[in-house]
Amino acid sequence: MAMAWTDTGYEFTQNTSRPDRPSYIPPHLRHHGVSTFDNANANANANANASGFYNQSAQDGFVSFNRSGTRQQGRNGPTRGRGGGRGPRVRGRSWAGRQGEFRDANPHQNRATFDIAEKFDELEVTEEDINDGGINFEAYEDIPVEASGSDIPPSVDAFADIDLAEGLTKNIKRCKYVKPTPIQRHAIPIAIAGRDLMACAQTGSGKTAAFCFPIISGVLNDNFLTPVSARGGKVAYPIALILSPTRELSCQIHDEAKKFAYQTRVKIAVAYGGAPISLQFRNLERGVDILVATPGRLADMIERGRVSLKRIKYLALDEADRMLDMGFEPQIRKIVEKMDMPQPGKRQTLLFSATFPDEIQRLASDFLSNYIFLAVGRVGSSTELIAQRVELVEDMNKRSCLIDLLRGQRENGLHGKHALTVVFVETKKGADALETWLSRNGFLAIAIHGDKVQVERERALRSFKSGATPILVATDVASRGLDIPHVAHVINFDLPKDIDDYVHRIGRTGRAGKSGLATAFFTENNQPLAKSLVGLMEEANQEIPSWLSEYAQRSSYSVGSNRGRAQRYGSGKFGGHDFRNGTQSGNENCSYYSTFGNTNPMVASYTDSSYGIVNTVPDSGYCYPACSDAFAAAPVEDGLYGGRFTTEHVVASGWD
Numbered sequence: 001m002a003m004a005w006t007d008t009g010y011e012f013t014q015n016t017s018r019p020d021r022p023s024y025i026p027p028h029l030r031h032h033g034v035s036t037f038d039n040a041n042a043n044a045n046a047n048a049n050a051s052g053f054y055n056q057s058a059q060d061g062f063v064s065f066n067r068s069g070t071r072q073q074g075r076n077g078p079t080r081g082r083g084g085g086r087g088p089r090v091r092g093r094s095w096a097g098r099q100g101e102f103r104d105a106n107p108h109q110n111r112a113t114f115d116i117a118e119k120f121d122e123l124e125v126t127e128e129d130i131n132d133g134g135i136n137f138e139a140y141e142d143i144p145v146e147a148s149g150s151d152i153p154p155s156v157d158a159f160a161d162i163d164l165a166e167g168l169t170k171n172i173k174r175c176k177y178v179k180p181t182p183i184q185r186h187a188i189p190i191a192i193a194g195r196d197l198m199a200c201a202q203t204g205s206g207k208t209a210a211f212c213f214p215i216i217s218g219v220l221n222d223n224f225l226t227p228v229s230a231r232g233g234k235v236a237y238p239i240a241l242i243l244s245p246t247r248e249l250s251c252q253i254h255d256e257a258k259k260f261a262y263q264t265r266v267k268i269a270v271a272y273g274g275a276p277i278s279l280q281f282r283n284l285e286r287g288v289d290i291l292v293a294t295p296g297r298l299a300d301m302i303e304r305g306r307v308s309l310k311r312i313k314y315l316a317l318d319e320a321d322r323m324l325d326m327g328f329e330p331q332i333r334k335i336v337e338k339m340d341m342p343q344p345g346k347r348q349t350l351l352f353s354a355t356f357p358d359e360i361q362r363l364a365s366d367f368l369s370n371y372i373f374l375a376v377g378r379v380g381s382s383t384e385l386i387a388q389r390v391e392l393v394e395d396m397n398k399r400s401c402l403i404d405l406l407r408g409q410r411e412n413g414l415h416g417k418h419a420l421t422v423v424f425v426e427t428k429k430g431a432d433a434l435e436t437w438l439s440r441n442g443f444l445a446i447a448i449h450g451d452k453v454q455v456e457r458e459r460a461l462r463s464f465k466s467g468a469t470p471i472l473v474a475t476d477v478a479s480r481g482l483d484i485p486h487v488a489h490v491i492n493f494d495l496p497k498d499i500d501d502y503v504h505r506i507g508r509t510g511r512a513g514k515s516g517l518a519t520a521f522f523t524e525n526n527q528p529l530a531k532s533l534v535g536l537m538e539e540a541n542q543e544i545p546s547w548l549s550e551y552a553q554r555s556s557y558s559v560g561s562n563r564g565r566a567q568r569y570g571s572g573k574f575g576g577h578d579f580r581n582g583t584q585s586g587n588e589n590c591s592y593y594s595t596f597g598n599t600n601p602m603v604a605s606y607t608d609s610s611y612g613i614v615n616t617v618p619d620s621g622y623c624y625p626a627c628s629d630a631f632a633a634a635p636v637e638d639g640l641y642g643g644r645f646t647t648e649h650v651v652a653s654g655w656d
């Protein structure tokens with residue numbers, strides 16, 4: 001249902017719409033005296049007076065961060081007018097000032113401040129698209145933060161502390177983003193200061209806004225808008241390019257960016273494969289400041305002379321590790337290095353993901369200039385908000401286990417619009433087969449994978465999101481980035497080969513501070529994943545079945561594809577790590593800070609972490625099976641795979 005800003009009926013005391021199931025209490029909240037973290041009052045408190053987030057100790061954390069002696073403003077990034085490089089446009093305000101401002105900035109506490117005319121009128125904004133205000137900031141209270149690089153701009157506590165363009169600020173309020181999530185608090189000032197950034201933060205923690213806000217604000221504040229005279233031509237000259245690995249994710253980013261740029265004159269367009277290119281050309285002809293694209297379709301447009309990258313000032317890669325792994329790297333390199341895009345240092349580059357292995361960081365550093373590495377939360381980790389369960393099953397019994405699980409959910413009233421389930425499988429054939437089988441057994445299910453034409457993929461997603469088909473059977477084409485409200489349960493019917501894929505898959509639930517459930521079916525064949533899975537679960541304070549620990553112990557001694565990852569997750573400590581630092585104790589060229597929520601104990605534990613000596617096995621865990629959707633990437637369609645893989649066994653998946 002299309003919805004206007006004023007139709008949202010938002011109340012602070014409103015409970016978030018949640019599945020009516022026994023509430024999972026994340027381990028770190030069990031002793032907080034909050035009966036469930038989705039408790040309406042807890043939310044109201046967390047939002048209304050920001051308890052726990054803006055408390056005294058938070059202030060202390062902020063102060064100690066400021067005392068770290070590295071707080072000069074970013075000088076070395078690309079300049080954006082205004083007398084060369086500059087620091088973040090952070091307004092120096094007192095604590096009290098910030099608090100007051102936060103109250104003022106919250107439109108929902110004073111409905112009279114609403115301008116009735118302010119609506120997302122022309123946008124297809126649905127009720128689901130508007131944040132319900134129920135983001136549980138308490139869940140982020142003790143989030144660890146690591147940053148390294150030179151002259152790191154300080155973080156902020158409120159959107160009002162950053163000099164974001166006026167139109168954008170209005171839209172942030174329209175979106176009901178009351179305060180920045182941790183990644184936004186740290187990343188936005190860095191990006192606003194003009195610095196290149198490689199940023200890692202947990203799934204569902206608000207990375208999209210973290211790169212969209214600085215870009216939109218920069219385009220507006222620095223008046224980079226495409227001149228009207230340059231619009232309507234055959235060649236589009238965007239100022240900003242946002243690349244993402246899948247069509248659906250590009251569409252989602254495009255929709256988000258349009259909301260953030262609503263009524264600002266910033267023109268945003270999307271280009272992705274599987275949809276008529278002529279229509280997309282027509283949109284580009286109307287003018288584009290920010291282009292969101294998948295790599296295959298963009299390369300095609302550039303080669304046809306319809307898009308030029310020579311005016312690019314901002315380049316953002318979402319799911320950057322995926323974009324630079326062996327499937328995509330040649331194509332990304334071609335776009336970023338071999339077309340007419342300005343060099344690093346002449347453009348600003350922002351890379352974001354929830355996972356960032358060292359070998360990918362190394363590749364990514366080619367695209368960056370004097371960058372800051374930022375890790376917010378346990379990098380490559382799942383949040384504690386997601387309850388993880390692992391069931392030991394035999395391959396032949398998986399289907400009956402799934403039916404039992406789904407029946408149990410149904411009996412507990414968990415099916416319906418507000419409790420969606422994603423079932424991940426490894427192959428496209430497997431997805432179709434499971435869809436059919438579930439439907440035959442009375443469960444409304446629909447499959448999404450790369451062999452479906454785009455219209456079918458979009459139909460499947462729509463049907464799932466609306467709750468009409470509450471079970472989505474998906475390959476990895478749906479594992480990254482998709483932000484679908486009400487996904488209550490992610491089932492790994494087939495576990496992925498790579499632990500990072502597992503992290504992204506389960507991240508489809510437990511988003512924006514909400515709880516979620518993830519169940520995995522573990523078979524003998526998954527032994528190579530056992531150690532990294534145990535490490536990940538330990539890190540997220542999950543209960544680990546003894547049989548899984550035994551598998552993990554056994555796999556420690558075998559040459560498994562996830563050995564490097566196993567070490568990485570094995571410490572049970574924060575995994576944020578800038579590969580430039582080698583061991584965390586330091587690279588003299590980098591200033592460095594570390595905070596852990598409201599205190600600052602992380603330096604020690606970070607230094608203790610075994611994380612710094614990982615990745616002795618290059619490329620391990622990155623060999624996707626030929627039949628995997630994740631592997632079947634766009635470059636195949638464009639014949640750009642180089643010599644690394646033959647294309648005969650790779651089915652085009654629509655990653656472009």
Ligand SMILES: Nc1ncnc2c1ncn2[C@@H]1O[C@H](COP(=O)(O)OP(=O)(O)OP(=O)(O)O)[C@@H](O)[C@H]1O
Pocket residue numbers: 131135176177178179180181184201202203204205206207208209353354480481482483507508511512
């Ligand atoms: N400051 C904020 N206040 C409230 N909600 C927010 C805020 N920032 C983002 N959100 C909401 O949080 C949800 C998750 O955000 P987003 O999709 O950007 O996460 P992500 O970190 O990119 O996840 P993934 O790693 O899966 O791609 C979205 O629904 C978004 O609208």
